[in-house]
Amino acid sequence: MKKLELFDDKQQEIASLAKALSHPARIAILQFLASTPTCISGDISDYLPLSRTTVSQHLKELKSIGLIQGDVEGLKIKYCLNKEGIEKLNHVFGNLFDEITPSDNKIC
Structure with a gap:
């Protein structure tokens, strides 16, 4: 196991x-995508102090978890936030923070 x-x-x-x-x-990357309606991946590497290869790896991780989505346009991929993924993130972490917020009588 x-x-x-x-x-x-x-x-x-x-x-x-x-x-x-x-x-x-x-x-x-998430903050950058939130500030723009859509973004071509090359634009993201211009914004961050990272190489395109490194940005691409981070985009892949964010996409695999469903926080962003990408559409192929010719030779480029246009990335944007995945609304459902971001809503799920807000819900999951909101619930977690509600669960772990101590009541006044439990604070050490």
């Missing part, structure tokens, strides 16, 4: 989303 199997699906989902957000470049 893998250690991950000891945790429920909800805990594993939260951990996967947190892992996708665990690099500052990915946060910067």
